Amino acid sequence: MAEMSQKTMETVQRWLNDPTVDEETKKELRSLENDPLELEERFYRDLEFGTGGLRGIIGAGSNRINKYTVGRATQGFARYILESHRGEGKPSVVIAHDSRHYSPEFAVEAALVLAGNGIMAKLYPSLRSTPQLSFSVRHLGASAGIVITASHNPPEYNGYKVYNSEGGQLVPHEAERVIASIQEVDSFAAVKKLTREEAEGQGLLVWLGEAEDQAFVDTVAGISVNRDLIASSLGEDFKIVYTPLHGTGNIPVRRVLETIGFKNVYVVPEQGQPDAEFSTVKSPNPEEREAFTLAMKLGEEIGADILIGTDPDADRMGAVVKNGQGEYVVLTGNQSGAIMIHYLLSQLKEAGKLPENGAVVKTIVTSEMGAAIAKHYGATVFNTLTGFKYIGEKMTQFKKSGQFTYLFGYEESYGYLAGNYARDKDAVLASMLICEAAAYYKGQGKTLYDVLQELYGQFGYFLESLESRTLKGKNGLAQIQAIMTDWRSNPPEEVGGIAVQEVLDYAQGLDGLPKENVLKYMLADGSWFCLRPSGTEPKIKLYFAVRGQSLEDAEKKMSNLSGRVMARVDA
Numbered sequence: 157m158a159e160m161s162q163k164t165m166e167t168v169q170r171w172l173n174d175p176t177v178d179e180e181t182k183k184e185l186r187s188l189e190n191d192p193l194e195l196e197e198r199f200y201r202d203l204e205f206g207t208g209g210l211r212g213i214i215g216a217g218s219n220r221i222n223k224y225t226v227g228r229a230t231q232g233f234a235r236y237i238l239e240s241h242r243g244e245g246k247p248s249v250v251i252a253h254d255s256r257h258y259s260p261e262f263a264v265e266a267a268l269v270l271a272g273n274g275i276m277a278k279l280y281p282s283l284r285s286t287p288q289l290s291f292s293v294r295h296l297g298a299s300a301g302i303v304i305t306a307s308h309n310p311p312e313y314n315g316y317k318v319y320n321s322e323g324g325q326l327v328p329h330e331a332e333r334v335i336a337s338i339q340e341v342d343s344f345a346a347v348k349k350l351t352r353e354e355a356e357g358q359g360l361l362v363w364l365g366e367a368e369d370q371a372f373v374d375t376v377a378g379i380s381v382n383r384d385l386i387a388s389s390l391g392e393d394f395k396i397v398y399t400p401l402h403g404t405g406n407i408p409v410r411r412v413l414e415t416i417g418f419k420n421v422y423v424v425p426e427q428g429q430p431d432a433e434f435s436t437v438k439s440p441n442p443e444e445r446e447a448f449t450l451a452m453k454l455g456e457e458i459g460a461d462i463l464i465g466t467d468p469d470a471d472r473m474g475a476v477v478k479n480g481q482g483e484y485v486v487l488t489g490n491q492s493g494a495i496m497i498h499y500l501l502s503q504l505k506e507a508g509k510l511p512e513n514g515a516v517v518k519t520i521v522t523s524e525m526g527a528a529i530a531k532h533y534g535a536t537v538f539n540t541l542t543g544f545k546y547i548g549e550k551m552t553q554f555k556k557s558g559q560f561t562y563l564f565g566y567e568e569s570y571g572y573l574a575g576n577y578a579r580d581k582d583a584v585l586a587s588m589l590i591c592e593a594a595a596y597y598k599g600q601g602k603t604l605y606d607v608l609q610e611l612y613g614q615f616g617y618f619l620e621s622l623e624s625r626t627l628k629g630k631n632g633l634a635q636i637q638a639i640m641t642d643w644r645s646n647p648p649e650e651v652g653g654i655a656v657q658e659v660l661d662y663a664q665g666l667d668g669l670p671k672e673n674v675l676k677y678m679l680a681d682g683s684w685f686c687l688r689p690s691g692t693e694p695k696i697k698l699y700f701a702v703r704g705q706s707l708e709d710a711e712k713k714m715s716n717l718s719g720r721v722m723a724r725v726d727a
Contacts, residue, residue: 160192164199167218176344177224184216197629205229205338207331207545211306211315211692214257221314223258223265224344230266230302231347232338233318234273237299239337248276250296250364252289253304254404254469255430256314259283262304264352266316271355272348275299278362283430285404285470287573287582288372290323292364294578295371305469308401308441309693311433324548324579328670373408376585377415379575381503382596387417390595397460398587399424399451401440402431403468408584413591422458424450434468442467442474442583443570445486452476452484462594462604466583471544472570473583475590477604485605490523490620492590493566494611495604497526499593500564500574501533510534515560517547520662520676521686521699522568525618529611535563541662541672542688544571548579568620568699616703619710623698623722624690636689636696639725643675643687648724652716655680683713685721698725 160168171177171185188194198217203210203225210229212221241247249270253259260282267277278296280289286303293301301319309315318326318334326334341347355361380386396413398421400406406428413421426436427450434440437447442465451463455476463476463484475492479485487495497516504510516530517538527537540546547565554560555576566572571581574589594604612618627635647659660666662674676686686699700718704710 160196161200164196167199168195171216171218174344176347181216181222181224200630205232205331205335206691207326207328207543208692209315209317209325211309211313213312214314221262221316223262226262226265226316227269227347227349228341228344229316229338230269231273231341233300233302233334234270234275234348235337235340236334237275238273241299243299246274246276247299248278248296250278250280250289250292250298250301251303252280252284252286252292252301254286254306255283255402255432256304256306256468257311257432258314259304259432262314262316263302266302266304267361268352268355269347269349271350271358271360274360276360276362277355278364280364280368283404284369285408285582285584286317287471287578287580287584288369288408290319290578290580290582291372291375292368293319293321293323295368295375303469307469307692308439308443308467308472310439315692319580322548322552322579324552325543325545327545327549369408372584373411373415375575375577376408376412376582376588379577379585380416380588380592381500381507382592383416385599386592386595390599391417391419393420394418394591394595394598395420395422395458395460396591397422397424397451397455397458397463399427399448399463399465400470401427401437401442401447401465401467402429402434403440403466403470404430405466405470405583405587408470409464409466409587412584412588416588416592418591418595422454422460424454426450440468442472443489448474448476448484448486455484461598462591464587464590466587467570470583471581473572473586473590474570475604477594479605487604487608488620489566489568489570490525490618491608492570492586493518493568493572494523494525494529494618495593495607496566496572496574496586496589497529497564498607498611499596500589501530501535503596504563505533511561511563513560514563515550515554516563517550517565519543519546519567520674521688522566523618523620523701524703525611525615526566528615530564532615536560539667541669541674542567543691544573544581545579546669547573551576551579568622612707617705617707617710618701618703619707619714620699620701621714621718623700623718624695625725626693626695628694632694636694639696640673640675640687640689647677651677651679651685652720654683654717679717681713683717685717687725696725698722
């Protein structure tokens with residue numbers, strides 16, 4: 157075991173000697189005794205609890221997600237909840253889970269640890285979406301929420317996300333307290349836990365169901381701005397193909413679309429059922445064209461007007477429409493966001509319901525096109541760091557101060573929310589809104605592609621792209637840090653002949669935002685690019701944005717900008 161550090165050896169031995177660790181887990185670890193590199197990867201650190209919670213590969217080890225790391229995290233979270241609880245009666249936590257391996261088991265594990273700490277766990281018995289969890293925390297007046305999901309990560313991953321009493325993911329100052337609380341849990345023996353029978357008998361484990369499901373569906377459907385029109389005429393012959401990509405979206409998306417009046421919703425049969433292996437796709441990610449292969453085939457067969465897809469926990473939505481040549485085009489998150497802002501704000505204005513103090517919130521890596529449209533309708537635009545938790549935090553600030561009325565928030569990574577019912581992105585709502593917009597414009601003889609071209613003509617040809625490099629494990633983490641250090645200490649003066657006008661280093665805490673390891677370079681022609689290590693995956697992401705006089709001009713600028721930046725990153 158020469159390649160294993162002394163610390164790792166000691167940690168492995170501690171797991172093997174721990175009476176609270178089951179025999180199956182110990183057997184898995186013993187099977188790896190001739191693979192020191194694998195043991196080093198599994199034990200060189202504790203799985204990091206970031207602002208989004210835990211996310212990692214399933215398996216035995218301190219740097220893996222398993223019932224022990226979930227139990228320890230829940231014990232720390234329970235302490236935080238008990239210290240923070242100010243209301244009357246027992247604190248309570250809503251728990252939901254997706255279709256991944258061990259998601260139901262991890263959800264029950266979390267519930268029984270909460271119960272062991274005297275906290276009531278309100279648990280959904282089968283898969284539910286992340287946005288429904290956010291809604292339910294608010295709707296049921298819970299102290300907090302937990303969702304077991306790894307979003308659109310590969311099948312070997314799972315995750316554990318925690319939510320505050322507002323239904324939002326923890327922002328840094330909250331997460332820091334939870335992390336400190338988890339670090340105090342120095343052994344698995346310190347994790348308090350009841351059996352399922354004890355928890356149910358003491359009223360500390362409560363099962364949620366149809367009443368909560370219906371409340372969520374009714375609330376989302378209530379955001380529709382042209383419900384009567386869809387129900388009376390537009391929904392009759394409008395055809396939607398939908399893929400839930402083997403995840404949690406199937407039932408809520410169909411229920412909401414039917415509720416507002418869509419009659420022809422076709423679910424891709426091969427992808428309708430939950431499947432922890434996501435066996436029909438390379439990645440269950442609606443950001444990728446490949447995820448829509450089967451949906452496009454079905455769309456051609458039935459003559460669909462729009463194709464939509466949601467990721468496994470149904471917080472991200474992707475849409476596919478036909479261009480002028482009748483070919484399928486996958487809309488980017490920025491394009492879908494721009495269309496939805498335009499549709500929502502124009503319809504509210506037409507109905508005389510657009511508030512004077514309306515606000516649209518986006519992230520620092522999201523296109524400026526949506527911002528330009530929002531300002532056109534008189535809305536104030538706010539920028540946040542990447543992560544919907546920051547958009548949720550803004551929503552809560554608006555609600556408390558009354559200074560602004562929240563209208564819409566979105567990220568380029570296919571996350572959208574309208575309405576005040578949740579504090580996380582909602583693919584169920586986004587599916588409804590994009591289909592409603594498509595049906596409305598079809599009534600005017602236009603496709604969403606036509607609408608997008610009109611918006612480009614009016615506001616400019618905005619073009620964005622995203623590049624990422626996956627660098628796994630201990631060495632990958634070091635490489636990502638080296639790239640950030642290089643660009644921070646040696647910023648370019650120009651890129652492709654265009655001067656760099658400003659370097660925004662968000663690690664310094666700019667514009668009143670929390671500190672984050674993000675670099676953004678503003679160029680003289682209005683273009684920009686941004687380097688950001690992912691908080692949930694072993695990746696560094698690079699965002700690029702340009703604005704051209706025409707699509708051709710924008711594409712030329714993009715090729716120049718991204719090509720030169722990526723050449724330096726890869727070098």
